[in-house]
Amino acid sequence: MTAVAPAEGTRLVDRFERGLDAPICLTWELTYACNLACVHCLSSSGRRDPRELTTDECRALIDEFERMQIFYVNIGGGEPTIRSDFWDLVDYATAHHVGVKFSTNGSRITEQVAARLAASDYVDVQISLDGATAEVNDAVRGEGSFATAVTAMERLAAAGFAGFKLSVVATRHNVGQLDDFKAIADRYGAQLRLTRLRPSGRGADVWDDLHPTAAQQRQLYDWLVERGEDVLTGDSFFHLAGYGDALPGLNLCGAGRVVCLVDPVGDVYACPFAIHDEFLAGNVRGTGGFAGVWRSSELFRQLREPQSAGACASCGHYDACRGGCMAAKFFTGLPLDGPDPECVLGHGEHALDARADDLATPRPSPDHSARPRRVAVALTPRVVTPARPPDRSCDEHPLAGFAPDAAAPR
């Protein structure tokens, strides 16, 4: 991103923190269905939700995006290509001047699909890969997922699609593979994109084990600074700006201010890493539609007000890191007006250590993981209480996460 002077008055970042009339871009998760079950899935995906937006509702939403001049949407899921109307919706969006970038595990990138994508001016593809070797990747994303992603990249490259994205979530096990990821991206003419592991969704369960160590964070930061704009980050490492120079990008938390998330059932959340009632702004099925939520939701209004630096107020780096990621703090049980759990000065680690032993960290809501659903095997039909995610991991009972399709519990 480039800011082009001359500036009149206020700093751009301050303007953005006060919110724009429409998001710059937004993440739109099309379905909770997924053929994989990645251990760190932000949206706890697995099963389709019966209330997911219909094709007509999706089209109406795209019309609204067009009216609001939202340049592009980042489509994800779940695995978005599983929806039978996926390609129709992509065509509909691009025909209505809404560019599409979609994230996929690559399982449905056939040679035909690759050729079709290569021919489009307004569609970008992001292949997810979380290890530069099958061993590291498959431990997180599932058996065979490395080979699937590589096949998809081969097909895109063979079809002449240059510059698609290779999207990697930085973890403790792959930070040592950064050069290898870059080499893979280069091999297929792709651009490497590295993003931060968030303790959101199922990521909450694995964050302690998978998030980079303090030394790895420094290594990651130095590597990114060296690569400059050559490697994309989706602005996801602004919490590392306290190390020194800011990484390319806006370096602010855009949640509810310049970005947001629309989930498969039309719920609008402040950001893709905050799928929890606490950050739910409204639903696109409401009378005001998406624009109504974006412009009038109470949550977004609050996010656009000056935020308290709280415990970080006296820190000389606050202006650089802005206290880090709201979702990372929330799901690790830290106060929102304090340090990020991965604060480069180590304040986050201290705050984590100081948490009460019996603290129940917030559980993601809702949970569409496929796994808990299989545990209930009833020989005779019976009424079950609509499931609610366990309040803490030790509370898990056999019906946790069980959601009968027709009941559509929240």
Add this chain to the structure above:
Amino acid sequence: MSPTPPPADASFDAARPYDLHPQVSLRPESFGALAYHYGTRRLSFLKSRTLVEVVESLADQPSGLAACRAAGVAPEEQGVYEQALARLAESGMIRERVA
């Protein structure tokens, strides 16, 4: 598809005619405008309304300089505006047009 790299020789010359790249979309904002290039997938911020006016009028003016004049850019500000236009040319947002 392949993102179009900005042309290698994208130096800006205020005496020459320019226009907005056809794959660029401008969205008005209180501070100026957001510009998004669907080809390079880059986003730029036009940080003043006058600059937006300059950029929008490029296609109708015989030169970059004329576009600045028409938008009321004062001569002492001309340098700053030319720098801004040069950055937009560099990123492929605006391009020299065949007069």
